[in-house]
Amino acid sequence: MAGARPPSALLRGIPLLIAGLCALAVCAALSLAVGTRSVPLSTVLDALTGQAHGRDAIVVTGLRLPRTLVGLAVGAALGVAGAVVQGITRNPLASPTTLGINNGAGFAVVVAIFALHLTRPVEYVWFAFAGAAAAALFAQALARRAGDLDPVRLALGGTVLQLVLLSWTSTVMLASKRSLDEARFWLAGSLAERPLSVLYPMLPTLVIGIVLALAITPALNTLALGDDSAQALGVPVARIRMAGGLAVVLLAGSAVAVAGPIAFIGLAAPHLVRQLLGSDHRMLVPGCMIAGPLLLLTADILGRVVIRPSELQVGIISAFLGAPLLAVLARKVAR
Amino acid sequence: MTANQLKAPEQQANQLATHGLDLRYGDRLIVGGLDLELPGGAVTAVVGPNACGKSTLLRGLTRLLAPAAGTVTLDGSDIHRMSAKALALRMGLLPQQPVTPDAITVEALVRLGRYPHQKLLSPWSEKDQAAVEEALERTGTAALRHQPVDQLSGGQRQRAWIALALAQDTDLLLLDEPTTFLDLRHQLDVLDLVAELHSEAGRTVVMVLHDLGQAARYADHLVVLKDGQLAAAGAPADVLDAELVKSVFDVDCRVIPDPETGTPLVVPKGRAVRRTAVSV
Amino acid sequence: MSDVLKTEKARVTAPHPAKPAHAGRRTLLLTGAALVVLLALVTCSVAIGETPLAPDAALQGLLGLGDGADVLIVQQFRAPRMVAAIIAGAGLAVAGALLQRMFRNPLASPDVMGVTGGASFGAVAMLAAGASQALIPLAALGGGLLAAVLLGVFGWRSGVSATRLVLVGLAVQAGLTAAVNFMVVRFPTELAGSALQWTTGSVYGRTWTEVWAAGAAVVVALAAAFLLHRKLAVLDLGDDSAGALGVNTSTARLQVLVTAVALASLAAALTGPVAFVALAVPHMVRFLAGPPTAGTLALTGLAGAVLLLASDLVAQHLLPVSGLPVGVVTATLGAPWLLVLMIRQSSSVNRSVR
Numbered sequence: 001m002a003g004a005r006p007p008s009a010l011l012r013g014i015p016l017l018i019a020g021l022c023a024l025a026v027c028a029a030l031s032l033a034v035g036t037r038s039v040p041l042s043t044v045l046d047a048l049t050g051q052a053h054g055r056d057a058i059v060v061t062g063l064r065l066p067r068t069l070v071g072l073a074v075g076a077a078l079g080v081a082g083a084v085v086q087g088i089t090r091n092p093l094a095s096p097t098t099l100g101i102n103n104g105a106g107f108a109v110v111v112a113i114f115a116l117h118l119t120r121p122v123e124y125v126w127f128a129f130a131g132a133a134a135a136a137l138f139a140q141a142l143a144r145r146a147g148d149l150d151p152v153r154l155a156l157g158g159t160v161l162q163l164v165l166l167s168w169t170s171t172v173m174l175a176s177k178r179s180l181d182e183a184r185f186w187l188a189g190s191l192a193e194r195p196l197s198v199l200y201p202m203l204p205t206l207v208i209g210i211v212l213a214l215a216i217t218p219a220l221n222t223l224a225l226g227d228d229s230a231q232a233l234g235v236p237v238a239r240i241r242m243a244g245g246l247a248v249v250l251l252a253g254s255a256v257a258v259a260g261p262i263a264f265i266g267l268a269a270p271h272l273v274r275q276l277l278g279s280d281h282r283m284l285v286p287g288c289m290i291a292g293p294l295l296l297l298t299a300d301i302l303g304r305v306v307i308r309p310s311e312l313q314v315g316i317i318s319a320f321l322g323a324p325l326l327a328v329l330a331r332k333v334a335r
Numbered sequence: 336m337t338a339n340q341l342k343a344p345e346q347q348a349n350q351l352a353t354h355g356l357d358l359r360y361g362d363r364l365i366v367g368g369l370d371l372e373l374p375g376g377a378v379t380a381v382v383g384p385n386a387c388g389k390s391t392l393l394r395g396l397t398r399l400l401a402p403a404a405g406t407v408t409l410d411g412s413d414i415h416r417m418s419a420k421a422l423a424l425r426m427g428l429l430p431q432q433p434v435t436p437d438a439i440t441v442e443a444l445v446r447l448g449r450y451p452h453q454k455l456l457s458p459w460s461e462k463d464q465a466a467v468e469e470a471l472e473r474t475g476t477a478a479l480r481h482q483p484v485d486q487l488s489g490g491q492r493q494r495a496w497i498a499l500a501l502a503q504d505t506d507l508l509l510l511d512e513p514t515t516f517l518d519l520r521h522q523l524d525v526l527d528l529v530a531e532l533h534s535e536a537g538r539t540v541v542m543v544l545h546d547l548g549q550a551a552r553y554a555d556h557l558v559v560l561k562d563g564q565l566a567a568a569g570a571p572a573d574v575l576d577a578e579l580v581k582s583v584f585d586v587d588c589r590v591i592p593d594p595e596t597g598t599p600l601v602v603p604k605g606r607a608v609r610r611t612a613v614s615v
Numbered sequence: 616m617s618d619v620l621k622t623e624k625a626r627v628t629a630p631h632p633a634k635p636a637h638a639g640r641r642t643l644l645l646t647g648a649a650l651v652v653l654l655a656l657v658t659c660s661v662a663i664g665e666t667p668l669a670p671d672a673a674l675q676g677l678l679g680l681g682d683g684a685d686v687l688i689v690q691q692f693r694a695p696r697m698v699a700a701i702i703a704g705a706g707l708a709v710a711g712a713l714l715q716r717m718f719r720n721p722l723a724s725p726d727v728m729g730v731t732g733g734a735s736f737g738a739v740a741m742l743a744a745g746a747s748q749a750l751i752p753l754a755a756l757g758g759g760l761l762a763a764v765l766l767g768v769f770g771w772r773s774g775v776s777a778t779r780l781v782l783v784g785l786a787v788q789a790g791l792t793a794a795v796n797f798m799v800v801r802f803p804t805e806l807a808g809s810a811l812q813w814t815t816g817s818v819y820g821r822t823w824t825e826v827w828a829a830g831a832a833v834v835v836a837l838a839a840a841f842l843l844h845r846k847l848a849v850l851d852l853g854d855d856s857a858g859a860l861g862v863n864t865s866t867a868r869l870q871v872l873v874t875a876v877a878l879a880s881l882a883a884a885l886t887g888p889v890a891f892v893a894l895a896v897p898h899m900v901r902f903l904a905g906p907p908t909a910g911t912l913a914l915t916g917l918a919g920a921v922l923l924l925a926s927d928l929v930a931q932h933l934l935p936v937s938g939l940p941v942g943v944v945t946a947t948l949g950a951p952w953l954l955v956l957m958i959r960q961s962s963s964v965n966r967s968v969r
Contacts, residue, residue: 156721
């Protein structure tokens with residue numbers, strides 16, 4: 001019973017969280033140092049404090065710092081969104097993708113490229129967010145029954161919506177070569193060429209989303225006992241689901257707007273954290289806030305290293321990495 | 336080991352026995368070194384405190400759980416050497432919390448009990464239908480046959496599940512807490528049904544029960560478990576006394592003859608301190 | 616205690632898709648209707664085209680009767696495509712029904728569990744290697760089976776657990792999709808286009824050899840699916856009851872899994888990984904015809920064939936852009952049906968999500 005855990009049990013997770021933070025710091029440092037042009041860590045430090053100048057410093061502050069910050073924000077958003085969506089649907093297989101968020105953004109962006117001849121990821125941001133939000137809200141509207149979200153309908157409706165949007169996206173891309181050529185790189189999901197100006201417009205939604213998610217964590221614990229038990233414990237089940245849904249839309253929508261569709265983090269992060277910290281949402285959500293960016297940055301760094309001097313989109317790497325991870329977790333989790 | 340105190344086993348068919356049986360879940364030893372003989376043609380009740388391994392023992396007796404050590408034999412042959420289907424023709428089981436498929440009707444559920452009797456391509460036979468009809472009749476669920484099981488009351492649902500086990504048409508019937516979640520009347524209905532199956536159809540019954548009084552009343556043979564070990568076994572009147580209840584359940588009590596049947600009845604001694612707290 | 620109350624309440628309030636007593640007759644009726652629709656679609660697909668034929672002439676041509684030119688057009692160009700759509704549709708739908716029922720998860724389907732991802736991977740890898748078009752179906756079949764092997768390697772541990780298999784399936788699907796994405800991103804535009812075309816699913820350009828080979832195999836797998844149906848019904852009772860009834864639950868699950876994977880891979884070899892059919896058709900049938908029986912399984916196959924053939928006709932003749940694969944239509948055409956059914960009926964389908 002996750003909800004009944006005494007605070008002392010929670011405290012035991014704190015060292016793990018701190019260890020996670022340290023790992024994340026290492027990852028961020030590596031993300032600043034590693035790439036086509038490797039920069040020694042000392043130079044990275046100097047560049048950050050403004051003491052170093054020259055090409056290395058410009059690479060660090062001009063390209064990699066924004067990229068790392070974007071990675072941190074996107075990873076945290078995806079991780080938390082994953083934890084919340086699994087909590088409100090009580091389905092360990094749910095992820096922001098299940099709500100059609102990635103495909104909604106993808107379709108909106110492809111249409112924008114097709115109709116408005118856009119060419120740069122910065123220009124896609126609002127289209128992607130709008131597409132993601134519209135898809136996620138539609139999926140939740142589909143699942144609404146008697147004023148409450150029905151988890152099964154949410155999962156089913158979301159998947160159906162996902163397939164429909166995917167087929168429409170394919171239609172546009174097959175009908176217009178130019179759209180295909182522009183969109184396929186964005187659709188793979190990447191942190192490259194994302195200046196901070198891409199992140200700024202999404203900061204408010206990200207912050208609101210995180211606050212909302214943290215606010216409902218105790219309620220998510222009771223929700224895990226089943227709707228009726230939660231209701232009996234005085235939790236407004238329908239309202240919690242609504243708030244959770246909104247948090248997911250804000251978080252995952254912002255993430256996809258900034259980085260493009262990255263499928264795996266939202267699914268893998270909660271599973272990873274649950275293994276280490278247990279299923280208490282009060283630990284799970286903060287844990288995902290660390291595990292999400294940890295996974296994403298690791299994937300991004302690998303993407304820069306594996307086929308140097310070229311680089312591979314983080315969305316592809318994260319799926320490559322996440323897939324075996326999930327497979328191994330699945331072996332452990334399910335007897 | 337009180338296993339030695341067992342009376343000489345009656346050499347009847349349908350006799351289940353365990354020899355040095357170890358049952359584990361992962362690394363956890365649930366039942367350790369159990370030597371047990373369950374007389375054929377009798378009603379045996381397995382009782383014991385929570386988590387003493389009653390249900391685990393039942394799963395071990397039905398091949399659902401492979402023993403870590405030791406054997407389970409049915410009339411002398413190792414059940415883990417028998418094919419699943421061959422065993423299913425001899426032994427039926429009602430699990431503690433059966434999974435009812437969505438929207439299945441009572442008759443469709445009971446028909447599934449015929450599975451071990453059917454060959455891959457054989458059609459539904461008259462014999463199958465007759466067995467289903469008899470099972471429905473016996474359990475009084477014939478009138479409910481077209482109703483979805485998940486819309487029945489608890490007692491009706493339990494009877495439908497017993498009907499499934501009856502349709503399986505086995506000499507041995509294992510029931511895991513068949514009275515849980517039922518009110519008193521339905522508990523008695525189910526137990527009467529079990530008694531009737533034994534007396535009229537001559538079935539051997541092994542059931543896990545919680546209520547010592549009911550166990551004493553309905554069983555010919557009592558098996559008392561504690562911490563995965565045999566605490567006592569034998570006829571209820573011989574086995575059940577205040578000393579045993581104290582050592583197994585840690586409850587002070589008096590054992591008096593049941594005013595209705597004369598079988599042992601366990602009456603816990605008054606515990607003044609608890610009296611108010613218990614009335615929640 | 617609250618747990619008991621919960622199930623009790625759910626049981627009382629959940630309405631049923633169909634009155635069980637009428638379910639059998641209803642299934643029969645729906646099956647008849649589906650057959651009629653399928654026949655109409657078959658007629659359309661052999662009659663409509665660049666040289667339109669009269670329906671009766673087209674049907675005669677299908678049977679090898681009538682005008683020689685008509686016979687050629689119908690038998691050489693239109694029939695293989697039509698038969699491929701029917702076979703693949705039926706195969707995908709039945710595969711989805713088997714998986715959803717066995718895993719008690721409404722989302723379990725070859726789309727989610729790696730099989731179609733594997734088929735895409737095989738085909739796209741073959742495209743990348745520059746092999747001839749004729750090898751692509753074989754590569755797709757191989758890819759689907761590869762996914763199944765991966766599923767087995769990671770998912771098998773002293774028996775088959777439903778949750779673990781679904782999770783591993785998701786992982787396999789994600790990994791293979793990433794591999795496909797990788798190739799698409801690194802391809803030149805031209806090749807990326809044909810990769811996308813193929814991975815969306817297309818019935819275009821199937822030959823009789825391919826159709827017969829895959830068709831025969833699908834028929835065998837379908838027969839296996841129906842033979843397994845009894846076992847599947849017993850598996851529904853949960854591991855303990857199924858075990859007590861003499862079903863070896865792990866072996867039985869493996870048999871069902873292999874059958875479903877074979878069906879889905881064969882279908883994907885014929886038409887590519889057409890989305891939606893395997894996921895949604897079983898749900899539609901469930902909403903319409905009630906709890907699963909052998910009859911509804913047959914209806915599911917028929918409905919899948921109807922959906923895929925209808926989608927192919929739409930893609931071929933009704934869309935403004937020519938040459939679009941059938942996969943872009945199935946979801947668009949099928950989704951509204953499913954959504955309407957979902958909204959009208961409350962969800963007593965597969966209450967257990969996990």
